[in-house]
Amino acid sequence: MSGARPGAAGEVRRPLGPMERWYWICDQLSPLNVVARVHLRGALPAGALDRAGAALVLENPLLRVAVAARPDGSRPRFVAAGDGRIPVRTVRADGPPCSGRWAQEVDAVELVTPLDRRSGPLARIVDVVHDPGTPEECHDLLLTVSHVIADGTTVLELLRRLVESAHDPAPGPARPALPPPEALLPRRINGLPRAAHLALAIAAEQFALLAARPWRLTPPVPLQPQHRRTRLLHRELDAGQLAALTDRCHREGTTVHGALAAALALAVAGAQAPAGTRTVCIGSPVDFRTHLVPPVGPRDAGAYVATVPTYVRVGPAAGLWAAARGVTRDLRRSVRSRRHLALVSLLRLMSPPSAARSARAVTAVDRQGPGNVCLSNLGVVDFPDRVGRWELSGAQFVAGISVSGYLVATVNTSHAALHWNFTYIDGALGAERAGRIADHAVRTLLAGLRRTETPAPTEARG
Structure with a gap:
């Protein structure tokens, strides 16, 4: 440590x-x-x-x-x-x-x-x-x-x-004081061959970026960092829609995250991208608590997510479920190869020393960062329905964006609903355009629950 x-x-x-x-x-x-x-x-x-x-x-x-x-x-x-x-x-x-x-x-x-x-x-x-x-x-x-x-x-x-x-105001057990996340990375990521590992990771990222040539969301006029204001749009799926979604994802051989990312990519491309666009990059934050040595529990405060890019094929012939399976496959491959941990280690080289000397890093994030359009999905959150006589519902989270991108969707399931919050940078999108993207994503997903596409491959998992 x-x-x-x-x-x-x-x-x-x-x-x-x-x-x-x-x-x-x-x-x-x-x-x-x-x-x-x-x-x-x-x-x-x-x-x-x-x-x-x-x-x-x-x-x-x-x-x-x-x-x-x-x-x-x-x-x-x-x-x-x-x-x-x-x-x-x-x-x-x-x-x-x-x-x-x-x-x-x-x-x-x-x-x-x-x-x-x-x-x-x-x-x-x-x-x-x-x-x-x-x-x-x-x-x-x-x-x-x-x-x-x-x-x-x-x-x-x-x-x-x-x-x-x-x-009950009695405090629970005190949590331990932990070192930075980087100090808990596995030796294979954080050991002596780190320089070579990082070089390979950078090369792989550049190759994937060049091969995909994804369309990226950009503001109509350049926005200085201090002028980027995060705004919120709230959407959700009710219990019936959530049940239909999970069942369809199981049958299609994808995950709920894959379906949401595909719907978001199709919505962004439909509302923003020029004609002929084939690929949209969707960043997917990966929780790496269980990948640390020793693992970190959910009750330990800290930021333990790394965003990896997934390149979603879109266009007239691209269906929701085919795109969703592609997202699921790419994300699993990234996690298996510990790509997200390599990105955490990479911050040692990229994180600037101060805000006054951050312009180059902010420009690099604007041009190539995986959070340009992002979907952060926690899945099912274990939040109680009752505490004493109080009834609880609608537990969910919202993420600010700052300079990491222009559109973020945060998702979690709790209290028999899927909460889908969209945050965006005002000036890069505007309320009307952001609302169209959010509504388009929800409509695309719900329409996909009714539409029949090519059956999922036999290797598919729910």
């Missing part, structure tokens, strides 16, 4: 790793937050969220940090947070719970307001309350965490613990 230099036991006091540093730099250019939401039906006692936030801080060492750097912005490191409390903000919602007021709050505030990196903590809580003090009282709870210390898995797990701690 080289790279771990903790201070007091259980505290994170160390330099940021290359991946953490890259996210920290992105966040300085344009906010890079991850947001989780759950709907809670019932009454929340006064101060319950403050006490629950305090319990979270005691459990998770990364919720007790801020980031300090040299005067020139280089050498960032985790230091003790100036304030050990997670701030709680209450929003009174006038409309009914189904009005989507929580999504408006995420769009207007949580995705565009950075967390206080210098004083910490790198998290905040929002309580969107409906009908307080009545039998119909309910809450949309939002937890926003910096991507420096969280991914979708982390923020949903923290939100689950927040609700549980609001019911």
Whole structure:
């Protein structure tokens, strides 16, 4: 575990790793937050969220940090947070719970307001309350965490613990202070032959890019990093549609992720790409917690995803299910070859030292980065339906984009629904065009559930 230099036991006091540093730099250019939401039906006692936030801080060492750097912005490191409390903000919602007021709050505030990196903590809580003090009282709870210390898995797990701690404020077991993700990579990735491994990985990426010649989403006019604002569109599939999707994916020999990525690629190509486009690159974040040595559990805060590109064939003759099988096949091949871990290791060479010296890296991401159009799918999330007398529903997450791309779809299944959130960079797309892509993707997927195509090969898996 080289790279771990903790201070007091259980505290994170160390330099940021290359991946953490890259996210920290992105966040300085344009906010890079991850947001989780759950709907809670019932009454929340006064101060319950403050006490629950305090319990979270005691459990998770990364919720007790801020980031300090040299005067020139280089050498960032985790230091003790100036304030050990997670701030709680209450929003009174006038409309009914189904009005989507929580999504408006995420769009207007949580995705565009950075967390206080210098004083910490790198998290905040929002309580969107409906009908307080009545039998119909309910809450949309939002937890926003910096991507420096969280991914979708982390923020949903923290939100689950927040609700549980609001019911019972006794803190759970304290999590260990972990080193940067790169320090836990397998020796085959992180050992002495690393330079050769990285050279091969770079060559393979360039060859795949040249062979695919994918169309990439680009803004009508260049957008400076500080002008990139993440916006949100919320969509979802109900229980019946979700059941039909999982059944059809099983019969077609693909995964739900493959079907969603194919529908997104077809939607992007239909709404954006010039005539004759044959390939769209869809980035697929891969959770590598179980691939580390030792493995990292979902309750350990941190960002443990690496985005690998999948090249989706589109066009008049391309069907949804053929494209979905191609995505599934390519993604499995990438994971088997540990391509995602090589990309994590590659950040040692690519992560700039500071925001002031990040222009070249941002340009490279714009030209070749796998997150240009991205689908982050957590699959089925184990989120309880009840905690005490509270009824819970709609647990889901939303990802900010910053400078990593222009369109991101975040997906998870919980409470008998598939939650499909689209975030986009305003100015690169605009609300109308982004809405067309989101609606086109949903329509394409639902139409594919009714359409018959060439049968799946016998080797297919669900």
